[in-house]
Amino acid sequence: MKLIMCAGPPTSGKTTVLRQVVRRLLKKGRRLAYLKIDVQFADEDEVFRDEFGIPARKVYSGELCPDHASVLVLGDAVKWAEEEGADLIVETAGLCLRCAPYIAGSLGIVVLEATSGMNLPRKIGAMLALADIAVVTKIDLVSQAEREVFRANIMDAARIDVLEADALRGIGIDRLVRRIERAEDIKKPLMLKGSPPVATCTICAGKKDIGWEHHFGVLRKLDSDLFYRGE
Amino acid sequence: MEIRKITILGGYGRGGEEELVDQVDLEMGDLLSIVGPTGSGKTALINDIGLFAAEDTPSMRRILINDAAPAEEFLDDPAKNPIALITQHTGFLSDVTVANFLDIHAKIRKHGNHDAVIADILEFANQITGEPIILDSAMTELSGGQSRALLIADAVIIGNSPIILLDEIENAGINLTRALEMLRKYEKIFIFVTHDPRITLSSDYRIVMKGGAMQDAITTSPEEKRIGEKITALDKIIVGLRDRISSGEHMLEKEFQSIMDMAWLT
Structure with a gap:
């Protein structure tokens, strides 16, 4: 089975891109399952179930970092998709712009909106660098000159393929679909592609107190290097 | 790759009826206007052209370059795209100065002498805009007319795009008569979406839109x-x-x- 992992900041158009992709892949006879990971609200699973009739689920990470939660639940999710006889499409929460939830052997797609400012590619790190392909959306809202700069900045930050798409109207999606069709099946054991900062910590887990002395794990003071406190 | 020709192959109107115009060929130096009332499908047509529709848009039109399907790199890499699309609503989002932005763009396009290129763009843009653009101003501070003037100059000079699509530039707050004179000097294909009779009648051809379909293609007498x-x-x-x-x-x-x-x- 193929595992497609779609990351990208909120409102960048991940769901719109995936709907266009799913519509085309289903027409070509592929079986698909969809998993949305989000923090506290998501209705995309209903969208995919209602619109395409495919098995769709969501998981709320709650107080965990959503990409941390993704690491914990994806093993089960892959089993679920296997039982459905389907390729699995995972859409991440996209809230932490540093994290990279991609799994080795999956096809990692990062969706970036052209309107997000030409320096975004330089800011988001592993989410971009560890992806296999970047899809730039909302290209109709930005001048060609700025699109060129945006693309050049992506290529500077990561040596990956860049596709431009107008996902609302389904333009540029066919090339992404061809890329997905070429993707290899995943092999077990499943491992994260890189070591993104998906660590959970006392703050992520809901402890609101300010100051290092209230926390455990990997800490730092204003004037210190990282140190570890705990068992 | 040298661009000689662009072809629009007709598809279907909004009601599913076949377009009355089944083919339009444009060669370098041609000016085309796309006319028709609001909602008749003009903008959809230039978007089809700008994105090299390949029966993958609602109109099912096809766009050919030099009589063949366009190379994929045209769409993947805007720096290799022979078409520059200047729409009604594209402004600038970049929080940098005009000089800085043009310098970055010239670098991506590997122009040698940036200062000369930037000077050319500014001269072009300032001939067609009311308030002169200053190199030190922020891109985001430019007026609508200044942005559009800069985009046109950038597409013509840095982009050196052989095909330029201009969506209702009569509303852009630029000196249209002057702009048409300037553009005529460049051997390019210009495609205008317009309600303006000056642009329409100074074009070589016009496509008349209705109900999302190309209704007629007229050669200007x-x-x-x-x-x-x-x-x-x-x-x-x-x-x-x-x-x-x-x-x-x-x-x-x-x-x-x-x-x-x-x-x-x-």
Whole structure:
């Protein structure tokens, strides 16, 4: 089975891109399952179930970092998709712009909106660098000159393929679909592609107190290097 | 790759009816206008062109370059895209100065002498915009007219795009007559979406849109071109009046009448 992992900041158009992709892949006879990971609200699973009739689920990470939660639940999710006889499409929460939830052997797609400012590619790190392909959306809202700069900045930050798409109207999606069709099946054991900062910590887990002395794990003071406190 | 020709192959209108125009070929140096009432599908047509539709848009149109399907790299890499699309609503988002942005763009396009290129763009843009653009201003501070003037100059000079699509530039706050004169000097294909009779009649061809479909393709007759020139003269009068009123002058009916009388004589 193929595992497609779609990351990208909120409102960048991940769901719109995936709907266009799913519509085309289903027409070509592929079986698909969809998993949305989000923090506290998501209705995309209903969208995919209602619109395409495919098995769709969501998981709320709650107080965990959503990409941390993704690491914990994806093993089960892959089993679920296997039982459905389907390729699995995972859409991440996209809230932490540093994290990279991609799994080795999956096809990692990062969706970036052209309107997000030409320096975004330089800011988001592993989410971009560890992806296999970047899809730039909302290209109709930005001048060609700025699109060129945006693309050049992506290529500077990561040596990956860049596709431009107008996902609302389904333009540029066919090339992404061809890329997905070429993707290899995943092999077990499943491992994260890189070591993104998906660590959970006392703050992520809901402890609101300010100051290092209230926390455990990997800490730092204003004037210190990282140190570890705990068992 | 040298671009010689672009072809629009007709598809279907909104109601599913086949387009009456099944093929339009444009060669370098051609000016085409796309006309029709609001909602008739003009913008959809230039978007089809700008994105090299390949029966993958609602219209099912196809766009060919040099009689063949366009290379994939045209769409993947905007720096290799032979088409520059300047729409009504594209502004700039980048929080950098005009000089800085043009410098970055010139670098991506591997122009040697950036200063000379930037000077050329500024000269071009400032000939067609009312308020001159200053190199130190932030891109986001430019007015609508200044942005559009800069985009056109950038597409022509840095982008050196062989095909330029301009969506309703008459609303862009630029000096249209001057812009048309300047653009005519470049051997490119210009495609205008327009409601303006000056642009339409100074184009070589026009596609008439209705209900999302290409209804007719008309070659501008020499007679129409002459009429176009007269409309341009009329427009100069309107622009003259507009500038005087905008600059705070008081208007007199008698003076207005004499201006109009002169207009009828031309």
